[in-house]
Amino acid sequence: MERAELLALLERAKAEGWTELDLAGLDLVELPPEIGELTQLQVLILGKWDEETEKWKGNQLTTLPPEIGQLQNLTNLDLSYNQISELPAAISQLKNLTLLDLRDNQLSELPTAIGELESLTTLHLGNNQISGLPAAIAQLQNLTTLSLCENQLWELPAAIAQLQNLAELDLRENQLRGLPAAIAQLQNLTSLDLSGNQISELPVVIAQLQNLTSLDLGNNQISELPAVIAQLQNLAELDLRDNQLRELPAATSELKSLTTLYLGDNQISELPVAIAQLQNLTLLDLGDNQLRELPTAIAQLQNLTMLNLSYNQLRELSAAIAQLQNLTDLDLRDNHLSELPASIRELPNLEHLDLSGNPLPIPPEILCRQEQLSENLWGLYYESQTILDFYFNSQRDPKPLYEAKLLIIGEDSAGKTSLVRKLEDETCQLEPQEESTEGIDLLPWEISHLDGTPMRVNIWDFGGQEIYHATHQFFLTKRSLHLLVADDHKENTDFYYWLNIAQAFGDNSPLLIIKNEKQDRQCQPDDRTLRGEFSNLKESLSLNLETNRGLDTIRAKIQQYLSSLDHAQQIIPAHWANIRTVIENYSQSRNILELGDYFDLCWKNGFSTEADMLAASQFLHDLGICLHFQNVPSLKRFLILRPEWATVSLYKILDNQEVKANFGRFNDDTLEQLWDESNELQTRNALLQLMKEFALCYEIPDCKGRYIAPQLLEKERLDYDWDNTDNLILSYRYQFKPKAIFPQLIVALHEQIEQIEETFRVWKHGMVVTNGSARAEIIEDDRYSEANITIRVSGSNKRQLLTIVGHELDKINRSYDRLTYEVLIP
Template sequence: MTEEELLRVIEQAAGEGWTELDLSGKELTVLPPEIGKLTQLKKLILGKYEYDEDGDIVGPIGNELKALPAEIGELKQLEELWIVDNQLSQLPAEFGQLTNLQSLYLSDNQLSQLPAEICQLTNLQSLNLYNNQLSQLPAEFGQLTNLQSLYLYNNQLSQLPAEFGQLTNLQSLDLSDNQLSQLPAEICQLTNLQSLDLSSNQLSQLPAEICQLTNLQSLNLYNNQLSQLPAEFGQLTNLQSLYLRGNPVPIPPEILASGNAKEILDFYFRTQDPKETEPFYEAKFLIIGEGGAGKTSLAKKIEDEAYELQPEEKSTEGIDVLRWDFPHNGQNFRVNIWDFGGQEIYHQTHQFFLTERSLYALVADSRKENTDFYWWLKVVELLSNNSPVIIIENEKQDRKCEIDVRQLRGEFTNLKEALPTNLATNRGLSEIKKNIQLYISNLPHVGTPLPKLWVRVRSALENDSRNYISLEEYRTICRHNKLTDSKDMLRLSQYLHDLGVCLHFQKDPVLKNTIILKPEWGTTAVYKVLDNKKVKENLGRFTQNDLEDIWHENEYADMRDELLHLMMRFKLCYPIPNSPNTYIAPQLLDINQHEYNWDETNNLILRYEYEFMPKGILTRFIVETHPWIEQQKLVWRSGVILNKDQTRAEVIENYNQREIKIRVSGNRKKELLAVVTHELEKIHQSYERLQYNTLVPCNCNSCKGSQEPYSYPLDKLKKRLDAGRYKIECENSYDEVDVRRLIDDVNLQVSGREQELTPRVTPLQQELSQERDESLNRQNLQPKLTMNYLDFQLLVTADKKIRASSDQGDDSGELRLEMNRIKLTLKLIESRQTDTDLLKALGGELYQALFPPKIHSHLRATIAGANAHGDNVRLRLTFESPELAALPWEFLYDESTNTFLGNNTQTVLSRYIDVRLEKRDLKAKAASKPLKILLVISSPTNLTKLDAAGEERLIREALEKHINAGEIELDVLQEATIRNIDQKLSEKPYNIFHFIGHGEFKDNKGFIALVDENKNSKLLDEVGFANLFLGNRNLGLAVLNSCQGAELSSNQAFAGLSPNLVRRGIPAVVAMKYSILDSTAKLFADYFYRYLALGLPVDTAIQKTRNAISINVGLDKPDFATPVLYMRAKDGIIMSGL
C-alpha cells in the first residue's frame, strides 16, 4: 500500500468513525502521524497471524515498521492492538496513554527494552511479547496488575524484577527460551497462576516458595539444570502436568515421559528415601561392525578371557546376547552384551535395537580394511541419541589398523577412543575391559535409585528361564514380589524395555499382552524369516504356511501371530491387500526398477537430499504406504508407484546420491504429495539428528510443468518467512515468485512458535491411515480383539437422580438442565445450522448436567485407571425418563480435555437397555466370513419417493473394497413387504438388517413404514417389526436409516422405537437421530461394517466410526453424533461369531 493510499484510508476511517482497522500485510514501512485522527478505533491491526481452516497458524502477516509515531497515543479508545511481525526496536513514551488497552500483541519484533510508561496500561489483560530481544523488564512492569496472560518466550531475560510478584491476577505465564538462572522468591505471590512455562532456561534450583502457587495446574521445566526438587513441591496439590525432561534430576525417562505430575512426584519423593531404594547397575553394551570383523570373538573374550578363538568363527546370524558381570561400588554390575551380525541384510534391521543409554563398540578388522567408520558412527549418532562409542582395532596377526581417530573425533563428539587388541593373544584385552567398565558405569542411568520392589521384580525376571510371558503372568510375578501398583508394573516394564532388558510394546494392541523376556529370542525369529532361502528366492514374498515351516520349533509354535506382528511393527514386512495370509519383506524385493508409463504433464516434484542417508528409509516408506501400491506390483527395493483415485506418485531412492525424488501426477496430486511427505517426515523424525534438505520446486511460468525445475531449500524459504520477505527469485527464469505459494503448492504449513514447516494432515492422509490399519489388523484379528474395558454405568432416574458406578465405586448426583435453551439449539441442529462452537456449547451443557463435579472426578479416575493398563472405558447410559432419553447425549463434550465423549479414543459410548440377553455362544472373534448384510430399501408409493437405485449404489460404493476382499456379503431387497423380508431372512444367516426408508411418529409411538401388497405403506410398531426376527439367532444388529427412526416419545417410556426393539429381542440397534449427508452415509457404512467384520464389539465399532466421521466431515456438523447405539450386551458382543 502506498503512502497516499494509506492516507486516504485513514481519512475515510476518521470521517466514518471506524472502530476497527486492519492494515496487516500492506508492506508499510512508516505509519504516518495522521493515524492519531482515528480516535474512535477500538481495534487496530498492523500485523497478525494467518490461520488455516483447522485453526493452525499458517504464518505471520506483518509490515516493515521500525518505529511508531508519537500520535499513536491519541488512540485512547483502543482496546486491542496488534503489531505482530514488524521491526520495532522500541516503543514511544506516548504508548502509555493507551489506557483502555486490554490486549496487546507485540510478538515477532526486535524490542530490546520496554518504556517505563508501559506501567500506565493498567487495564491490560493479555500481553504478548514473545520472539523479541528483551534482556530485562522495568520495575514498573509490576503495576500491570490486571494482566491475566503474559507471553515472554524466546527473549534474552536473565532475571525477573522482584515487582513481578505484584501481577497477582496472572493465570498463564510463559517464560520459556530465555536465560533465567533463578526465580525471585516473590513469584510465590502469583497465587492465581494456573500455567507456568519455564522450559529451556538455566535454572539449577527452584525456590521453596513455589509451593505457594496452589492453583498451578501445568508446570513446564523442560531443558533446565535441575538436579533436585524442593521438598515443598508436594504441596502443589492441583498440579496435573509436569514436564522435567532434559534435567539431571534422578528420575527415569519412562516416568518423566508421562507428564503426569502425581506419578512423577510420587516416584521422586519415594526414591529420596535410601531405605526404600537400591542403585541400578545394569547396562547394554552393543558390538557392531562388518561381518567377520571379530565381534563375536570380542564378546566371548570379554565374557571369558580364556576362551579359545576358533579358526573359522561362525558368523552371528542376527543378534546374540551374552551376560558379563563385574564388581562396582561394592555391588554387582550386569552388562548385557549384544553381538550384532554384520551381514548387509541386517544393517537396516539392527536399527530397531540400537538404543539410548548404551555403550557401543565398533570392531574393525585390520586385515580387511573394509570398515566404513563414517557410516557406522553416523548410524550410532542417529539412532542412539549420541551414546558413547569406542573403536576396537582388531589387529589380527598383529597387523596395525590405520585409523585417523582425531579426524573422526572432530565430527563425532561421542567417539571416546580407539583401542588396539589382538584377540588371539589377549593383547590389549584387559585395557579394553577396563575402559568398557569406565564408560559404561558413567552412562546417565547407571546408579539411579530405583524402588527396591522394582529391583526385586527385575531379579525375578532375570532368573525366569522362559522366552516370554503373558502380561498377566508378569503381574503375578510383580504381586509375588510385593509390587502391587498396576501403574508401577507398567512403568517398570517400560523402563526395562527401553534398557533392552526385555520387549514390551505397551501401546500395540497385539503385543501389549506379551512380554518377551529374552529379546534375542524374538530377534532370532525375525532374522530366520529374512535369512530364509525360499523367502529370498521369492523376492521377499512369504505366506503363513511358510512361517509354519520357518518357525516350526516348539518355542515359536504358540507365538507365530505375535512374531509376525513384531515384524510388521518393525516395518520389516507388510500384508498384500486382497491376498490373505501373504506378506512382502521389502528389503528383499527385486533390486531392478520396473518398467511403467508416466504422464509428465504438470507434475508436482519434490526432492530430499541427505547429508547422511541411513538404510531403510524407502523400505519403511513402502510398508507405510503399501495399501496404495499400484496393482500391488509396481514396487522394487528402491522405488514404488502409488495410485489413489487416478492420481499417481513415483517415489525413488538413489542411495549412492543420498536422495529421494518424488513425482506426482493426476487430479489430486497436491493431496497425494502431502501424504507422501507426511509419511517420509514421520520416518525422518524417528532419527535424532538426521540432516537433510527438502527441495521445493519453483512454480514460475518457466519451471511449472518442467521435469527439472529450479528447487529452493526449504530452510531458505523458512528464513525468508521469518524475516518477512515473501518474494524470492528463480535462478532459471529470474522471475520473482511468492514464498508462501511455493510452500502451499507442496501442501506444507508453518506451525508452532518456531514456525516449523510440516506436512498438512489431510483427509486423504486419514484415509491411508485407515486402510493401513485395516490391512495390518486384518491379518491379526484374534490378537487385535484382546481389548479390555472398564465399565462406567450411568443411570438417570425419572426424578433426575444420577447414579454412577464403576470399579472405582459408586457416586450420586442430581441432573439440572435448562431445557428451553437446549430446545433452541436442537432446532438449529435439525436444520443443520451448526458450527463447532454451538455443538461444543450444547455438549458442554449436557456434560455438566450429567457429570456434576463428583461424578466428573469419578469418570476421570476411571479413565486414568484404564489408561494405566492400556484399556478403554465402556460408558453406558440409561435413562428412565423418555424426555431425557430423547436428548442427543452423543454430543457430550468434556471442556477440561477438549473432547466429545462420543468420538474420543478413551471411551466407548452407548445407550444401555438393561434386560436379560438370550443366551448365545458369543465369543470375541471375527465374524464367520463374510459378514452378511441384508439391505432393505422401502419406498411406499403413497409416501415421498426414495431414490432406491441411488441408495443402493451409495451403499455398494461404500462397501465395494470390503466385498471384493471377501469380508462382506451384501444382498439388497427393494420390495420391502413382510413376506419378502421373511423369505429373504430364511435364505441366509444374515448378521445385519440395514433398513433405509420412512419412519412415522404418531400417538407417542414409533413406526417403520414397509410396503403392503398394493405398494402403499404398512406401518409396523416395535412389536410387529421385532416379530420379523423371532428365533433368528444369527441377527445381531438392525440399522435404521430413517428420518425418525431414532425419535423417542416424551410422554411414555417404552414408546421409542429403537430402544424397544432391543427390549423385544434384537441385541443392538443403530438409528440415525438426524438427517445426514450422502457422503456421511457412505462413510458410516464403510467404517462401521468394516470394524464389525474385524470382530470389534459393536460399541467400539460405532465409536471408531463416529471418530472417522468427525475427521472427514468435521466437528462443525452434527453428523458424527448422529448414529445412536442402543444395546443390551454389556460386553458389546452382539452376534454369534462376532
C-alpha cells in the same frame, strides 16, 4: 488445479449460489476474471491454517484481478500464504468486508485505498515486509484487531493512535526500539504484544492503558519497568521472558489481577517477599534465571497451578512447597537438587513433575516417559506419583543394581563374534572361518565394576549383513556401551554409517572403535576427524585376536566405560529388583508375556500403579532383559521375555533360501513351517505383528495370508511408462540415511502401490504408487554421498498424492532422533 478445472468450479459456484468458496492449497498462480461473477460470495478463502496437518495451505498468487472489487457481499477474504506484493485499488470497493487476512505474503506497503474499508474489524498483515503504514489506516474506525507481527517496522506511526476501537494489537517480531506517547490514546486496548523487538524501556504513558489485560514484552532489552506499571490493575497476563531483568520489579506485586507471570530467561537471583501479594497468580515462570533458593513467601500463592523453576541453581527445595495445594505442574529440571523434601508428597493435585538434569538417583525411564498425544504424535510425560514413589521407596529400601548393556556392531565377518568369545575366555581357539551371526546373539557376561562389585553385562552381538540393519533402530538402545568392530584387511567399513547409526539410536551412549588387526596389518580410520564429528566416539583401539595383543587394554576400557554409565550402580526399590528376577525366571519357560499378566505379577510384587509398572518394563527394556515397545500401540500389549528368540524367529523368515529366491514373498504356510517350535497361534501372531511394525514385511492387499519383505525385493528397476508432462518433483536429501527408511516407506504406502494384473510396481529401491487420478514414482539413491529419496508425480490432482507420500515420509523421518535432511524442489 488446472485452469479448466477452476473455471468449472467457479461456474458451479455461480450456478448453485455458493456463499463460501475455499480455494486454499490448490497451487493457483492467478485468479481468472470470472471470479467477479460470484457476486453472492460472502467468504473467499485463498489461504488458511490447516488444523489437521498443522501447516499453512496457500497458493502462489502474486496479484489479484480488478474484478475482485465486484464481490460486494464479501465479508471475509483470506489471502494468507501467497506471494502477493501489492493490492489492487479495486480492493476499496469491498465495503462490507469485516475480515482481511494478508499474512505471509510479499507486501512492502499498503495502498491508501485500504482506508476505505470502513467495515473492517480484523486486519492480519503478519509476516510481510512492511516498514510503514499509510496515514489512511486511521480511517478504519471499526478495527478491533490489527496484526503487524514479523514485519520491518522501526517505529509505530502516530496514525495508529486514532484507532479508538482497537482491542488487540500485535507488533511482535519487528525492530521497534520504543513506543510513542500516542499509544496512550488506545483506551480500549486489551491485548498488546511487543515481543521480539529491541525495546529497552517503556514510556510512563503505558499506565494509561487501563483496559489492558495482556501485555507481552518478551525477547526485548528491558532491564527495569517503570513504577507506573502498577496502575494496570486489569492486567491478567504479563510476559517479561528473555530480557535483562536482575530483580523482580517491586511494582509487579501491586498487579492484583495478575494470573500469569512469565519471567524466564532473565538474570534474577532472588525473589522479593512481596511476591506473596499476587494472590490470583496461577502460573509463574522463573525458568533460566540464577535463583539459589526460594523464599518461603512463595508458599502463600495458594492459587498457583504451574510453577517453572527450571535451569536455575537450586540446591534444595524448601519444605514450604507443600503449601501450594493447587499445584498441578512443577518444573525443576536442570538444577542442583540431590534430594527431595518429604513434604513434596503432600501436594494432592500435582500431576506433572520434571526433575531431569538433577543429581538425583532416579533413572530416565522414571523421570520421563513417552506418552501418545494423538494418533501420530508422541511427547514426553512426567508423572509425579511414579517419580515420587520410586524416589522415596528406593530411599527406604534401596537395592543397587550393577548391570549394563554392551552392543557390538560392524560389517559382516569383521570379527564381532570372535571378540565376544575372547572377552569371555581369552584362551579359546578361534575357528579360521567363524559362522556369521544370524540376527542378534545375546550373551551374559560378568565383570567387576571399578568399585570391585560384580557387574552383569548383557552382550548384544549384531549380525553385520545388510538384511539385519532394519532392526537396528529397535535394539540399539540408549544407556549402553557400543563397540564398532572393523576388519583391518578390508576397506569396507563405512565408519560414518555405523557412527551415525549409533549416535542416532544410542542417545549419545559412548562408543569405542575396535580395529581388528589381521595378518599384522592395521586399518587407520581418521580418528581425529571422526571424534570431531561424533561426540559419542571415545577411543579407537587395536586388537589382534590371534595373539591377544591389545585384549587386556580393551577389556580394561570396557570395564571403565561400563562402570561410568549413569545407571551402572542404579539404586532401585526392592519391588523393582523383585520383578526383574521374576521376569528372568519366567523367560525360562515362555517367550512372551501378555501385558495384563505382567501387571498381575507386578501387583503381587509390591507395585501400586500401572505407570510404575510401565516405567519398570521400560527400564528392563533398556537393560536388554526383555523387550517392551511401549510407543507402538500394537506391540505395547505384550512383553518379549527372550529377545534372542524374537530376533532368531524373525530372521528365520528373512534368511530362508526359498523366501530369498521368491524376492521376499511368503505366506502363512511359510510362517507355520518355520515357526513350528510348538508356538501357539497367539505367539505366531505376535511375531508377525513385530515384523509388520519393524517394516520387515507387509500383507499384500486383497491377498490375506500373503506377505512381502521389502528388503528382499528385486534390485533391478522395473520397466513402465511415465508421462513427464508438468510433473511435481520433491527430493529429500539426507546427510545420513538409515537403511531401514525406504523399506519403511514401502510398507507405509503398500496399499497404494500400482498393480498391473499380478505385478506390483515395487522393487528394492523404488516403487510407483497411485490414487487413481495421479501416479507417484518414488526412487531411492542409496549411495552414501547422495543419500536421496526423490518423488515425482504426474496426472491430475498431483498435489494431493504428493502430500500423502510426503506425509508418510515425514512421519518416518520424525521417528529417528537427530536425523538431518532437507526437502528440495528442483
